[in-house]
Structures are given as C-alpha cells and as structure tokens.
Amino acid sequence: MNNKDQALIFELSQPGRVGYSLPELDVPEADISSLLPDGYVREEEPELPEVSELDIIRHYTALSKRNHGVDSGFYPLGSCTMKYNPKINEDVARFDGFAHIHPLQQEETVQGAMELMYDLQEHLKEITGMDEVTLQPAAGAHGEWTGLMMIRAFHEANGDVNRTKVIVPDSAHGTNPASATVAGFETVTVKSGEDGLVDLEDLRRVADETTAALMLTNPNTLGLFEENILEIAEIIHGVGGKVYYDGANLNAVMSKARPGDMGFDVVHLNLHKTFTGPHGGGGPGSGPVGVKKDLIPYLPKPVLVKEKGVYHFEYDRPQSIGRVKPFYGNFGINVRAYTYIRSMGPDGLKAVTEYAVLNANYMMRRLAPYFDLPFDRHCKHEFVLSGKRQKKLGVRTLDIAKRLLDFGFHPPTIYFPLNVEECIMIEPTETESKETLDAFIDVMIQIAKEAETNPEIVQEAPHTTLIGRLDETAAARKPVLRYERDLQNA
Amino acid sequence: MKHRYLPMTETDKKEMLAAVGVQSIDELFADIPEKVRFQGLYDIKEAKAEPALKKELSAMAAKNMNAKQYASFLGAGVYDHYTPSIVDHVISRSEFYTAYTPYQPEISQGELQAIFEFQTMICELTGMDVANSSMYDGGTALAEAAMLSAGQTKRKKVLVSETVHPESRDVLCMYAKGQNIEVVVVPHKEGVTDISQLNELVDDDTAAVIVQYPNFFGAVESLAEVEKAAHGKKAMFVVSSNPLALGVLTPPGRFGADIVVGDAQPFGIPAQFGGPHCGYFAVTKKLMRKVPGRLVGQTHDDEGQRGFVLTLQAREQHIRRDKATSNICSNQALNALAASVAMTALGKKGVREIAVQNLQKTSFARETLKQNGLDIVFDGPVFNEFVVRLSKPVKEVNNKLLEKGIIGGYDLGLSYSGLDHCMLVAVTELRTKEEIELFAKELGDSHE
Ligand SMILES: Cc1ncc(COP(=O)(O)O)c(C=O)c1O
Secondary structure (H helix, E strand, C coil): CCCCCCCCHHHHCCCCCCCCCCCCCCCCCCCHHHHCCCCCECCCCCCCCCCCHHHHHHHHHHHHHCECCCCCCCCCECCCCCCCCCHHHHHHHCCHHHHCCCCCCCHHHHHHHHHHHHHHHHHHHHHHCCCEEECCCCCHHHHHHHHHHHHHHHHHHCCCCCCCEEEEECCCCCHHHHHHHHCCCEEEEECECCCCCECHHHHHHHCCCCEEEEEEECCCCCCCCCCCHHHHHHHHHHCCCEEEEEECCHHHCCCCECHHHHCCCEEEECCCCCCCCCCCCCCCCCCCEEECHHHHHHCCCCEEEEECCEEEEECCCCCCCCCCCCCCCCHHHHHHHHHHHHHHHHHHHHHHHHHHHHHHHHHHHHHCCCCECCCCCCCCCCEEEECHHHHHCCCCHHHHHHHHHCCCCCCCEECCCCCCCCEEEECCCCCCCHHHHHHHHHHHHHHHHHHHHCHHHHHCCCCCCCCCCECHHHHHHCCCCCCCHHHHHC | CCECCECCCHHHHHHHHHHHCCCCHHHHHCCCCHHHECCCCCCCCCCCCHHHHHHHHHHHHHCCCCCCCCEECCCCCCCCCCCCHHHHHHHCCHHHHCCCCCCCHHHEHHHHHHHHHHHHHHHHHHCCCEECCCECCHHHHHHHHHHHHHHHHCCCEEEEECCCCHHHHHHHHHHHHHCCCEEEEECEECCEECHHHHHHHCCCCEEEEEEEECCCCCECCCHHHHHHHHHHCCCEEEEEECCCHHHCECCHHHHCCCEEEEECCCCCCCCHHHCCCCEEEEECHHHHHHCCCCCEEEEEECCCCEEEEECCHHHCHHHHHHHCCCCCCCCCHHHHHHHHHHHHHHHHHHHHHHHHHHHHHHHHHHHHHHHCCCEECCCCCECCEEEEECCCCHHHHHHHHHHCCEECCEEHHHCCCCCCCEEEEECCCCCCHHHHHHHHHHHHHHCC
16 A cells, blocks of 8 residues: 555554543443343444544544545536535534524424524525425435425326326436436436527427426526527426426526526525535535425425414425425525525625626637537536547547646536537636636646647546546446455455 | 625626627626516625624524523434534535535545445444445435335335334335335334234235334334344335444344434534434445445555545436436535544444443433333333323423423424323433433422
8 A cells, every 4th residue: 555545544443542532421320231122232343443533633634635625726517506615604504503403392492593494485485486485305306306296296186197207308417307206207308409408399299298397407507598498388388287497507597587487386496506505525405495386285394484473383284295304404504505695685696696607608718719619609607518529639528627637626517418429517606716717718728739739648637636547447346335454455 | 796705806807708709797698588587686685794694693593592501301313412523623624515526536535535434334333234425314314215125126015113203204105105105104012113013014015114223212123023024024124223322232234134224413413403414324235236325435546546436326316317226416425424523533432332321321311200200101121212201291391491401302292192291301421410310300390
C-alpha cells in the first residue's frame, strides 16, 4: 500500500483505545442475563474501530481533503444546481429550538417549528402558483412518487381505473419513470423533436384515455424552455390526464413563469437545489409537493393548518393518500430553505433566476465555437454540448470530464440526457463570479485544443489527482462492499 | 440588486450580455409564452439582512420546548442520545456537506470511503452481509424491504406485526398500494407479536413477515419463532431494528433475517422534528443485486492503488429507469456520515456500554415507576421503552410534567385501541437517576 492510500478507520483500530465519554451508570446495575431473554444477549462484539478522538478527527479530516465540494471550487454539474450553500442556514438549523425538538411533542410545545413550516408552505405556494403544498416528501424522487400516488387516487375516486400509463419524455431524469413504476404505472416515452422540445405529434399519438399523467421538466433537462407548454397541457387535459411538473429546474424560472400558471396540476421541488439545501454528499434533501385545488383532498396526512393563530396537524382527511414518510418531512432541510428564501426576498429570487440564466447563456456562447451545440437557441439555467467532434479525434466526453479534474474543476454532468450523443451538461448557477466562469471556459477551450494536438493527455487524464481512473468493471464483477480484515491482506 | 450571494457587477453583466449578443436579460426569457409569463415580483416577505433574520428565526426557535432544556422521556422511534462533539465538527466540514453524490470518484474518495465504512459498520451491527449507503428513514426503508420481498418471491402479501412503529406501517401501506401488495397486520399479545396468530396468517402467498426489534413498545420480539414462521412458508424474514440496541441484543442476522432495516438516528443525529434522519438497509449476500439505492464498492486504479466507487449501478434509476429496483436517488449521505462518526467514537466497547446503560436505565425506571404505584402494562424484557397505564389522559399528565421541566412520553391511545391512558416511556443513558426519580414521583402523584 503506498502513501497515497488513506487507511480505513478499521485499520487504525488498536484494542484498548476509546473515542467516547459516557456518563457513569448512576442506577443499580442488574445482571444483563436477568434483563434479556435467553439467546438474545449479544455474544460476538461488532467489529467497530477502537480509536482515540484525535485519531477520528485526523481520519475524517484526511477524508474531507479527498473530497470536492462547492466550497472547494466550481461545480457546474448540470441538473444538480450546485450553488453556494449559505452558512447562516447551517447556524439556524442548529438552533436548539429547531434541532432538538421531537416530532411527537405536543403541538403547543412546537408552535415555532410549525409556524416556520406553515410560512414556508405559503412562500412555496406563491413561488409555484399552486393552491396547496405538503412538505412531507424526503427528496425529489419521493415527491414524484407522492404526486403520482395523488393523481392515481384522484382518477380512482372518479372511477377512472383504466388510467394506467404515465408519459415521460426521453430527456426525463431517471427518477421519473422509476417513480411511475413504484406508483404502479406503466411508463410510455414521448420523443423529443429536432429542436430538443417535446414532439407534439408524438405526444398526441401516445396520449389517450389510458393516460394518467404526463411528467415534464420545464425547462427540460436540455436547459430548453418548452415553449408549447400550454398546448402540451391542453393535449393531456384533453384526454383527461394530469400534468406533473418536475421542479428540479426551478432555478431557471423563478419570478419568470410559475408551474401553476403553465397548466401544471402537481409539482415537486428539490429544496436541496434551487433553495440551497446542501447536497450533503448525496443527501439529505427535501421534496415538497404542490397541487391545484382538485387534488387537495388527496394530500398526504397530516396536513398542517392554522386556526385562530394556532398551528395544528390535521389527521381527519378521509380522501388522503395516507402517509409517505414518518413524521413531517425533512424539517432540518426545510429550515435551511426557509432561511434562504427569507434572505433573498422577492427581488433576490428574481435576480437569482436572471443571473443563473445569463451565466449559462454566456458560457454556452463562449464555448459554442469549440464544441458541438446541439440546440442553438437561448438556454435557461443550463445547456448541453456534445463531444461528437472530439470523439472523432478519439477523445470521449468521459476523457474531457477527467481532464477537467486536473484543473481543480468538478466536471459537468455527462452522458445525460440520454438523447444527446456524448452529452456534456453544464449548469453554472448564479452564485459564481465571471472570473470563475472565464477560468472554466478557458480550460474547456484548452482541452478542445488538446484533443486536436495532444489527445493522449486528455485520454490519460487525470494526472494530478490523488488517485487515477478506477476500475469500475472489477468493482462490479466481484463486489467488495464492506471491510473484512482477511480480504484486505489477501 | 446587490446581494452577498450574487457576485455579478453591472460591468460583468454588460460584458456578458454583449458576448451573448442580446441587449437585456429579458431577451433570454423571450421563449416563455406571453400568456404564462409571470409579471412583477412574488408576493412574499421582503428580504431580511443577516443579523435581523437570525434574530427573528432565533425567536421562532425559542418558542419550541427542546430536549436541551427539558428532560425528555419521549421516544417512539426518535431518541435523545449522547452525541460526541466531534460528530458535528466532522459533518460541518464543507468538503463533505457541499458535495454532491460521488459520481466522480477521483475527487470524491473521501465521501466514498466514508460510505464504505458506514456500510461495514451497519453490517457489523446487524450481522448482515451487505448494507447500502442509506435510505430516507427507517419507515421508507421498511416499505422498500416489503417491495423487495414481493419482487423476489413473486408474492403479493406481506404480514406486518402490530408492534411495528405505527407511522412506518402507514408508510408501508402507501408503498404497498402503489404496488398492489396486500398488507395484513398480525396482532400483538401482551406487547409482542402473537406467534400463534402469525402462524395462522402466514401462507404460501406471503412475501414477507415484518417485525420490529426491539418493538414499538420496547419489547424484545422472539426472532427465533418469527423466523420459523416466515421461512416455513418461504417468505422473507424482515426485521426493523434500532441499531443502537444491537450493541447488546443478538443481531437479527444471527436469527436468519433476510433483510434488516431501521434508522441510524440514535447514532449522532438530532431529532430535528422528525427529519432528516437516516434509514439503513442491510441484506444477505443473495439479495445484493436487489438492494435499493447506492452501494459503494472497493476497487483499484490503473496503478493498483485501492480506491472506492459507486457500484452495481445497473439496479438504479439513472441506468434502469422504469426497471430500477427503486426510485430513490438522493439519500441521507450526510447523516450516514454523522452516524459513522458516532459509531466510530463509541467503537467496539462503547456501543456495548451505551446499549447496556440504556437497558439498565429502562429497567430501573420501570421498577421505580412500579414502586410509585404505577401500573406497568406489559411484563417482558424491554429496551429503551415500556408502557405504563395512567389514571388520567396522557396529555393531561404531560402538561403537568412540562411545568416540572419534563417532556413526557408518547400517548399510545393515539394509535392503539385498548391502550387509552397508556404512556410509552423512553429512557436513554442521558436520563439521570434524579430525573427518573422525579419523573416517577410526578407520575405517581398524578395517579389516583
Ligand atoms: C430533473 C430531476 N428530477 C428529479 C431528480 C431527483 O431528485 P432527488 O435526487 O432529490 O430524488 C433530480 C435529481 O437529480 C433531477 O435532476
């Protein structure tokens, strides 16, 4: 093992070391065997590490240095909105009165938390143009499923039991079809046209009396606004279906167009994107869902209501789909999102969208001469390039992504959406300065030139990271998913 | 407008507009049809400067009674435990919390290795072969376990014990509805799953038998008997387990569990009004390729150096779309990190010690309440929790307790018929002898 390796915490373990400080047991001690049934007292100790507090801190500090976050550098990962995560949010979420309250405390003792939730819902209603909002879903995909279950309940309540299909564009995020399956629907794909937008002819062809809903991201995952949105909504409503808005891309339209005004019936938001919930290395998120009037009866319960200035969780909702998550959602993330919205206000949220879109268009125009631009029109908060030209030179999009690592940038999203060959999907966000955008653009141009003059340097990248390209095939062929001492030494 | 999160200057803006070839930002939104274009500004609260906003939100937080000011005897799935100070210091390192899913392994080794370690610790505690990188929470993890079971066995019915957390059962029913799976509740008898009823209900259509260990009432279920019932009919044996209890309880893996799920909240994750917590999902090797969510595996780079990657991704939504094993994408990675730090700090010895303290204190509290004349509802062995019957509504008693600086237990009448006036009392290592005695005295005084 060379020095680039960071030992696993288990490999640092030494019998006899401790990293904890528990209170002395201050009650009379009974014999454990008298407290538990025969055979239920654990015999083998779990192989958890035995390390000191400093060992632990050094270990995790070393790990953190092997990780790139937004605070480390530019992170233009398309569809993920890697904007700055404000520090006041972190402070507020850690207030004792928010962090250390129990979800089953009596309502009178948590009115402040309920007030925050209620006011956040009110703000999200205005931002989305919907009539009611639930904060219960834990993330975007969970919100999708929640929304689809409500649509299903709506159709069932109307005796409309043959609506078994959900239409999803080919550019949709993978969670859309996956959520449709979990909600018991069959997925039907609608094609994108040459212009990157939903092909209306194809939509008319697939929409019929078996359509439960259409799921749409707008702007779509190519960063393009679906201009025909009203017609799209009409087609789906015309056959009796509902129109679902995947709100992951709200950063592109805040104060410019609201899902509620575009004809959508249900929307989920990713508070861990537009509303600065930190991504946390993969979570936790929060995926509130907003609905139009006719779906309100189906909202998950409990529903938060305000009566005479007092907040209350209402459980008596006979048509509710039920509960999608224990308790009331990812409150800690909701606190952060609320703090952000209150920091920005109406002018701020408008400016957020304007700069997110300006930044993306600026980058797109400056990079267009060097890469293929599949859709040559104004984009919204993100845009896609194609690495087709570079591929002909033997340099794949994956190579370009890896080469970016040498310059300290997190690569864009690659090979998504699926309908663009050698896709490179760039989302700068509004919190980056022009200097940062320019630095990234310069490096992308350099890489495009290297592909022509010195392709090996791109193909063999990265050169400066602690670790080189990893063998993913080996990882999948013979999976090692946990530490086992004997295996490491073998 | 000038804002500290928005760095562009007027000069920047001018240069950028020129590079794009437009006169104004508005032109970039010209593709939004006039009819749906939002005019003006949102009708929401005006922006507040940092100091004023902090003050306002601090006042809002102060309206909530919290476990730092009150001695809490409330559990029911969310517990007030010792959290080493280092936990928050580690998860506050922004290389961790401002990163996304580690899709670029070369610059995400820190997160990947931390998850690999988390997976290992969950395997160790549960006695299972494989654990994933986290789920939203214990409730959705349990529901996903039921779905996995149905898919694996090609059967459409699951049995769930009445002693499983009521809110988890609600969530299970929601997921089951989506998949047209029938959920049958196995009643409890004296606070534990009624084994003879279970034996009657389990049949050749049963995909899974689901129990909780320790159960919602704090009682230790007889996993050996449940296993026999489940496997006797070739159904999956699913256990939802508080991982901290497994410091002293024989792990479900030892009893032949096929899937073990639960919530790692007791390890270093604050209650925060119910979320985010951290679901975990562990299985036998046989089910490895059916697991929902992300898995981290060990591999090596082109020079043979050890490294970690997301693996077996062919199960996941971004590859398999409508054929994926689950729709989960974002999970609870940062909380898995928090739990890892807490489990590491406790280590092999500490996890036993903390579990034993919980066991001892629960037993002491139960005895003390008994001595104060209270009616203990179920007799069997318990961990963390037990049920006591009061002579008044629980809410009334809890209101009185608040005056003494105590947050009382959960009102079981809210979710169980036949348990009116019954309180589910939680006792962790953080409750001192004095607090327990005061609590017992107050409950005793309320008793008529
Ligand atoms: C367009 C889109 N929809 C849905 C999702 C799923 O959101 P989550 O990861 O919160 O489940 C994402 C996130 O990656 C997304 O980009």
